[in-house]
Amino acid sequence: MITCKEVATLLASDQVQSQIWWKRMEIRLHLAMCGMCSRLAGQLEQLRSAARQTREENEADAGLEDRLIRRLSRR
Amino acid sequence: MTPAIPITEAFLDRLRQRDPEALAEAVNEHARALYRAARAFGFAEPEAEDLVQDVFTTFLEKLDGFEGRSLLRTWLFGILHRKTLERRRASMIQDRTDAIEDVLESRFDERGNWSRPPADLERLFLSKELGKLIRVCMDGLPASQREAFVLREVEELETGEICKILDVSATNFGVLIHRARGRLRDCLESKGWSRS
Numbered sequence: 001m002i003t004c005k006e007v008a009t010l011l012a013s014d015q016v017q018s019q020i021w022w023k024r025m026e027i028r029l030h031l032a033m034c035g036m037c038s039r040l041a042g043q044l045e046q047l048r049s050a051a052r053q054t055r056e057e058n059e060a061d062a063g064l065e066d067r068l069i070r071r072l073s074r075r
Numbered sequence: 076m077t078p079a080i081p082i083t084e085a086f087l088d089r090l091r092q093r094d095p096e097a098l099a100e101a102v103n104e105h106a107r108a109l110y111r112a113a114r115a116f117g118f119a120e121p122e123a124e125d126l127v128q129d130v131f132t133t134f135l136e137k138l139d140g141f142e143g144r145s146l147l148r149t150w151l152f153g154i155l156h157r158k159t160l161e162r163r164r165a166s167m168i169q170d171r172t173d174a175i176e177d178v179l180e181s182r183f184d185e186r187g188n189w190s191r192p193p194a195d196l197e198r199l200f201l202s203k204e205l206g207k208l209i210r211v212c213m214d215g216l217p218a219s220q221r222e223a224f225v226l227r228e229v230e231e232l233e234t235g236e237i238c239k240i241l242d243v244s245a246t247n248f249g250v251l252i253h254r255a256r257g258r259l260r261d262c263l264e265s266k267g268w269s270r271s
Binding site: 064 | 095098099102103106107110111114115123124127128131132135182183186187188189192193194205206209210213224225227228229231234245248249250252253256257259260263
């Protein structure tokens with residue numbers, strides 16, 4: 001039977017989808033029954049949405065492309 | 076994320092002939108995402124813009140080596156990755172000496188059951204502080220883990236493309252993203268996520 005550690009490792013390393021079908025099924029069943037592992041899955045999802053929140057403040061100002069094209073064209 | 080479009084030989088020829096419209100097309104299509112990633116890798120605004128310019132300059136200089144089968148985006152992000160490593164030599168040393176021990180490892184007993192379960196993060200994740208906290212925690216990641224995390228979770232690239240960009244195997248990418256997430260979770264939990 002699959003352990004919490006195995007499920008957590010596969011979840012955190014993005015390897016669930018690359019498992020064969022019966023293994024994926026085993027992981028789904030485990031997540032349905034294990035509160036800790038499903039909490040980890042939720043936590044990883046929250047981490048993802050938090051990371052996406054950083055996009056906005058890292059956006060360039062509207063003039064980025066024009067400045068780059070001007071400088072690159074001079075070369 | 077804009078879907079990645081394979082680059083055509085005709086477009087490459089236009090770039091080789093320094094067609095201003097082709098150059099503008101490449102810049103307009105990709106500069107913004109490259110800049111955003113450079114900022115998320117930890118470069119300040121002026122340096123991030125300089126880095127993106129450096130990426131396009133290198134790309135134009137090395138056009139002959141470009142394989143038309145690749146995606147232009149993958150090629151440009153690959154250059155961004157190499158330029159990032161050049162400018163972050165100190166961080167690379169930090170990466171090499173990064174402890175082998177797995178962050179997640181310490182959370183399980185010998186039978187593979189949770190000994191230190193994940194915290195219930197909902198309360199803090201709903202707060203406005205979250206964005207600020209995750210940025211602080213991302214600053215504490217070794218460079219390669221940070222790149223893997225940003226490309227996957229912020230830029231939403233597929234694993235196969237990230238492996239090409241970072242020049243790592245799928246297994247190595249799994250280790251990088253696993254460690255990055257473990258460190259971020261530990262860092263966020265230490266900053267107030269309740270352990271219930």
